[in-house]
Amino acid sequence: MENILRNAIAAAVLGLNAVAAHSANVLVVLSDESQLALRDNRTFDTGFYANELMQPVKRLLDAGHTVTFATPLGKAPTVDRGSIDKMYFGNDEAAMRQHLALLDKLQLTSAAHSPVISLARVEQAGYDRYDAIYIPGGHAPMQDLLYSAPLGRVLAAFHQQGKPTALVCHGPIALLSTLDAPRQLTLPLESGGQAGRAPAWIYAGYRMTVISNNEEEAAKGMLKGGVMKFTPQTALESAGGVYSSGANWQSYVVKDRELITGQNPASANAVADELLARLKR
Numbered sequence: 001m002e003n004i005l006r007n008a009i010a011a012a013v014l015g016l017n018a019v020a021a022h023s024a025n026v027l028v029v030l031s032d033e034s035q036l037a038l039r040d041n042r043t044f045d046t047g048f049y050a051n052e053l054m055q056p057v058k059r060l061l062d063a064g065h066t067v068t069f070a071t072p073l074g075k076a077p078t079v080d081r082g083s084i085d086k087m088y089f090g091n092d093e094a095a096m097r098q099h100l101a102l103l104d105k106l107q108l109t110s111a112a113h114s115p116v117i118s119l120a121r122v123e124q125a126g127y128d129r130y131d132a133i134y135i136p137g138g139h140a141p142m143q144d145l146l147y148s149a150p151l152g153r154v155l156a157a158f159h160q161q162g163k164p165t166a167l168v169c170h171g172p173i174a175l176l177s178t179l180d181a182p183r184q185l186t187l188p189l190e191s192g193g194q195a196g197r198a199p200a201w202i203y204a205g206y207r208m209t210v211i212s213n214n215e216e217e218a219a220k221g222m223l224k225g226g227v228m229k230f231t232p233q234t235a236l237e238s239a240g241g242v243y244s245s246g247a248n249w250q251s252y253v254v255k256d257r258e259l260i261t262g263q264n265p266a267s268a269n270a271v272a273d274e275l276l277a278r279l280k281r
Contacts, residue, residue, distance in 0.1 A: 137169025
């Protein structure tokens with residue numbers, strides 16, 4: 001009996017050690033912005049897409065991983081109200097409510113209680129404490145993340161160490177933050193011209209995806225007559241990304257070295273699949 005008990009305790013300890021061994025700390029980076037500047041001085045109320053954030057976050061937490069939330073300035077992020085729709089959760093009302101309940105529990109969008117930290121604090125604490133990074137979409141990353149020098153330093157460090165770097169929908173636009181001067185690339189696009197000469201980019205030649213120009217065209221009605229200054233597909237291709245896409249609004253993921261990119265909201269779970277698989281290695 002004593003041997004059986006001893007073996008059971010040993011097995012339990014080994015099980016706990018195995019869980020601990022696979023536990024990772026994932027940095028989730030969101031935008032500080034709640035509006036996207038459009039052409040003709042128009043703006044569009046936006047933020048992060050609920051499913052693109054919460055589907056991967058829930059699965060990371062359920063798998064026993066730690067998640068640290070950050071924005072460039074450490075402000076509480078904003079959820080895009082247009083993303084509060086069951087169609088983004090497989091038309092499953094219960095699933096949507098479950099994910100939104102977790103969002104409320106985390107208090108991410110609370111100005112007073114949000115656990116979000118700034119990227120300056122991430123940098124001060126050291127990148128080594130993080131095992132992967134995830135950046136969801138919504139239009140907000142196109143307002144600030146692509147120009148964030150602190151984010152560029154995080155991504156460059158992860159690139160150098162080959163740490164999993166996952167982004168979905170409009171999120172991959174954040175990869176441009178690693179350019180020395182991303183505005184040199186985007187300013188000509190904003191006026192409807194050709195992209196400026198792209199400086200050397202650490203992701204040049206990488207295969208990737210992002211919400212397609214076809215999908216942006218199909219969804220332009222949500223901008224209520226406004227027009228985006230440029231599309232993420234065009235910007236990433238201009239920087240040197242090797243772009244591909246699947247059918248409109250269908251899950252599509254591209255993997256190349258440390259980079260995992262998903263095309264649209266429907267791709268969030270598939271991106272989570274690949275990220276979770278990488279964290280087990």
